[in-house]
Amino acid sequence: MTQAPPTARYAFEVESVHKVFAGSQKVFALDDINLKLTEGSFTCIVGPSGCGKSTLLRILGELETATSGTVTRNLSAEGIPESAFVFQEHGVFPWFNVLQNVAFGEHMAGVGKRERTEHARHWIAEAGLSGFEESYPHQLSGGMRQRIAIARAFATGSPALLMDEPLGALDAQTRMLMQEQLVRLWEMERKTVVLVTHSIEEALLLGDQIVMMSARPGRIKEIIDVPFGRPRSMEIEGTPEFAAMKQGIWDSLRDEVQASLRYS
Ligand SMILES: Nc1ncnc2c1ncn2[C@@H]1O[C@H](COP(=O)(O)OP(=O)(O)OP(=O)(O)O)[C@@H](O)[C@H]1O
Numbered sequence: 178m179t180q181a182p183p184t185a186r187y188a189f190e191v192e193s194v195h196k197v198f199a200g201s202q203k204v205f206a207l208d209d210i211n212l213k214l215t216e217g218s219f220t221c222i223v224g225p226s227g228c229g230k231s232t233l234l235r236i237l238g239e240l241e242t243a244t245s246g247t248v249t250r251n252l253s254a255e256g257i258p259e260s261a262f263v264f265q266e267h268g269v270f271p272w273f274n275v276l277q278n279v280a281f282g283e284h285m286a287g288v289g290k291r292e293r294t295e296h297a298r299h300w301i302a303e304a305g306l307s308g309f310e311e312s313y314p315h316q317l318s319g320g321m322r323q324r325i326a327i328a329r330a331f332a333t334g335s336p337a338l339l340m341d342e343p344l345g346a347l348d349a350q351t352r353m354l355m356q357e358q359l360v361r362l363w364e365m366e367r368k369t370v371v372l373v374t375h376s377i378e379e380a381l382l383l384g385d386q387i388v389m390m391s392a393r394p395g396r397i398k399e400i401i402d403v404p405f406g407r408p409r410s411m412e413i414e415g416t417p418e419f420a421a422m423k424q425g426i427w428d429s430l431r432d433e434v435q436a437s438l439r440y441s
Pocket residue numbers: 198199200204205206224225226227228229230231232233393
């Protein structure tokens with residue numbers, strides 16, 4: 178587990194969290210999760226399908242409650258949500274234009290029109306969407322719609338960003354560009370980011386640490402420190418060190434994916 182430097186704080190401290198979904202059949206989704214996430218860190222969660230990655234993210238963001246255990250949040254957010262979410266799809270309001278979508282969080286927080294418009298324009302520019310302020314989501318590509326969702330999450334001012342496969346629906350080239358953009362935005366702001374992904378490459382390109390989960394019931398199998406520095410160039414993907422880490426993670430994950438297929 179990553180040791181926080183003496184002056185760093187933990188944004189999230191997860192202790193002995195279990196999650197059981199009750200119903201006609203009980204689903205044991207999470208089993209004894211313990212995790213400390215340093216403020217300003219970028220954590221990627223990987224694991225087989227159904228292992229509880231989204232459930233853990235939702236518990237971090239208070240969209241779901243743990244059956245037992247505690248989550249402590251040390252997030253300074255006055256008058257705004259502590260966490261902003263980005264989901265794989267359906268993350269934008271189709272009836273709002275780009276500017277209204279990006280300004281939405283601050284609108285809800287009661288920020289004045291002039292100020293929130295100024296902030297929204299800033300994040301629209303950073304997300305490479307200048308010139309599209311008046312466009313509606315259906316007039317834009319899937320990649321551009323995801324950029325609206327990411328710009329909106331940054332524009333909320335929330336200290337934590339919780340992202341569930343935010344780039345999962347994009348084609349390979351758009352995804353690579355978006356990974357670069359996401360790293361650049363995060364390096365400017367240093368929010369605490371937790372990103373769920375099925376891609377080991379993406380986790381290595383973006384994260385400071387990778388939380389690897391086991392097949393259901395999801396446990397933390399391993400926490401891997403990513404050794405690549407910041408600012409991070411996507412060119413690391415071509416290095417032997419990157420290839421070796423990717424192989425090592427896959428060797429460990431393969432057993433879990435096989436287990437999840439056996440029991441699903
Ligand atoms: N609201 C719910 N009610 C009942 N079961 C649920 C609910 N939400 C999730 N589950 C179950 O909990 C388990 C974990 O689900 P979760 O979506 O967290 O997994 P995941 O790792 O994010 O999966 P994937 O990678 O396929 O998106 C699954 O078996 C899922 O069916």
